[in-house]
Amino acid sequence: MQELDVKISYQCNNACVFCLNKDKRQRKVLPPEEIKRQIEVFAENGGKKLVVSGGEPLISKYFLSLIGFAKQKRVSFLEIQTNARMLCYEEVIKKLKEFEPLTFLVSFHFPNAKLYKKYCRSDGFQQTVEGIKNLVKYNCHFGINTVIMKQNLPYLKGMMKTLKEMGATMIQYRFIDGKNVGKDYEKFVPRYSECLSIIEEIIRENSDINISLREIPVCVLGRESKKHLAPRLNPERLNLNSNRGLSTTEEIESSQFVFPDCKNCSYLTTCQGVRKEYVENYGAKEFKPTVK
Ligand SMILES: C[S@@+](CC[C@H](N)C(=O)[O-])C[C@H]1O[C@@H](n2cnc3c(N)ncnc32)[C@H](O)[C@@H]1O
Ligand code: SF4
Numbered sequence: 001m002q003e004l005d006v007k008i009s010y011q012c013n014n015a016c017v018f019c020l021n022k023d024k025r026q027r028k029v030l031p032p033e034e035i036k037r038q039i040e041v042f043a044e045n046g047g048k049k050l051v052v053s054g055g056e057p058l059i060s061k062y063f064l065s066l067i068g069f070a071k072q073k074r075v076s077f078l079e080i081q082t083n084a085r086m087l088c089y090e091e092v093i094k095k096l097k098e099f100e101p102l103t104f105l106v107s108f109h110f111p112n113a114k115l116y117k118k119y120c121r122s123d124g125f126q127q128t129v130e131g132i133k134n135l136v137k138y139n140c141h142f143g144i145n146t147v148i149m150k151q152n153l154p155y156l157k158g159m160m161k162t163l164k165e166m167g168a169t170m171i172q173y174r175f176i177d178g179k180n181v182g183k184d185y186e187k188f189v190p191r192y193s194e195c196l197s198i199i200e201e202i203i204r205e206n207s208d209i210n211i212s213l214r215e216i217p218v219c220v221l222g223r224e225s226k227k228h229l230a231p232r233l234n235p236e237r238l239n240l241n242s243n244r245g246l247s248t249t250e251e252i253e254s255s256q257f258v259f260p261d262c263k264n265c266s267y268l269t270t271c272q273g274v275r276k277e278y279v280e281n282y283g284a285k286e287f288k289p290t291v292k
Contacts, residue, residue, distance in 0.1 A: 001049050002047040002048060002049070002236070003047070003050075003051060003236075003238070004047055004075075004238045004239075004240065005053060005237055005238065005240065006035055006051070006052055006066070006240045007024075007053055007055060007240065007241060008029070008030075008054055008057050008062060008063060008066060009030075009054055009057075009062075010024040010025050010027050010029075011029070011059065011060070012056040012083075013056050013085055013122065014056065014085070014120040014124055015122065016109075016119060016120045017119055017120075018119065018149060018176060018180065018188055021054070021055065022180045024243075025055070030240070032062040032066060035066055036069050038246070039075065040073055042075070042238065043070070043073035043074060047238075048075060048076055049078075050067070050070045050077070051081065054081075057080060057081070057082060058080070058082050058085075058086035059086060067099050068099070071099055076101065077101055077102070078101070078102035079102070080102060081105045081107075081145075082104060082106060082107070083106070084106045084108075084131030084132055085122075085127040085128055085131060086127075086131070087130075087131030088126075088127040088130035088131045088134065090138075093135070093138045097138060097140070102140075103141045103142060103143070104141070104143075105142070105143055106131070107144075107145050108128065108144050108145070108146055108159065108163065109147050110125070110159075111152070111155040111158055111159050111162065113125035115151065115155075116128070129166070132144075132166050132167075132168065133167070136166060136168075142168075142170070143168075143170035144168050144171045145172045145174055146171060146172070146174070147174050147175075148173050148176060148190065149176040149188050149189065150187065151188065153190060153198060156202060157198070157202055157205075160209075164209060169210060170210040171209060171211050171212075172230060173199060173211070174214040175192070175195075175215040176188060176190075178278070178281075179275075186281060189278065191286065192216060192286055196220065196222070199225060200222060203224060212228055212230040213225060213228050214229075215272060215275075216229070217262075217274050217287060218267040219265070219271070219288045220286050229270065232269075232270065233249045233253075234249060235250035235253075236250070237249040239252060253272060256276065257272050257273035257274060257275055258273070258274075259273050259274035259278075259279050259284060259287065261287065261289045262274065262287075264289050264291050265289035265290055266290050266291065267290055274287060
């Protein structure tokens with residue numbers, strides 16, 4: 001299915017210190033007319049799925065009119081990537097239900113308000129929790145996205161329990177992209193070898209929930225966890241960005257995942273490879289390309 005990923009604005013009600021779009025916060029917002037024009041062209045070419053992200057899309061005053069426009073143009077599937085703070089308001093959820101089918105990818109990275117405040121730089125923890133509970137209450141389709149980083153490694157097991165108690169049924173663990181933590185790279189980014197035993201234990205103990213892994217190279221995963229690797233993003237997904245205009249996911253990924261040995265690996269079609277910052281900081285000893 002053809003997909004268009006739109007960042008409505010990079011403004012946010014959080015200010016996560018590790019955010020992969022933190023460097024873009026001051027960027028000028030694309031005029032809504034321009035976003036609509038791109039949605040229209042996309043729809044005319046048969047595009048069916050719109051992914052809305054940011055910044056925090058649910059704080060944008062253009063959000064509802066843009067998704068309404070997409071629906072009018074018969075872009076039938078919507079994915080909203082959100083920190084869920086705005087979803088603590090039931091009237092927001094009720095309004096969004098009018099645009100179904102839609103799915104939410106909800107960020108949940110920390111187990112409590114103290115760590116949330118420290119790393120997301122806001123008092124939004126309780127709103128995020130209420131937002132997730134409302135998604136369950138209103139029977140919305142959603143998955144959780146937890147970014148794996150050193151700061152939450154000791155809490156991942158407990159967070160899984162909390163999420164299940166809240167009613168989550170799908171969790172994606174995405175390995176941190178450390179491009180925006182600069183000289184704190186080693187403070188935030190774990191080595192894969194540090195997190196795998198934790199992830200494997202979580203997988204073993206939670207067979208009642210759908211767990212997927214993203215941005216972890218295939219060659220570091222054990223047999224059981226390989227089965228949980230998320231499919232790669234559609235390489236033809238179009239990404240609308242206020243600076244670069246449109247670029248495909250393939251173009252973006254090929255500039256970020258650059259470990260040269262991956263080129264010869266027979267897993268390369270299923271695996272994204274290794275980020276350049278990772279190899280620069282930790283070397284390449286963990287990776288073993290599988291060459292047929
Ligand atoms: C930049 S956020 C924007 C949407 C929304 N504000 C949120 O936090 O979900 C888009 C996605 O990137 C994820 N993300 C943020 N920082 C990241 C990082 N350093 N590495 C990997 N994923 C990250 C978020 O969890 C979210 O799923
Ligand atoms: S909530 Fe999302 S967009 Fe906002 S700072 Fe955090 S990761 Fe970035």
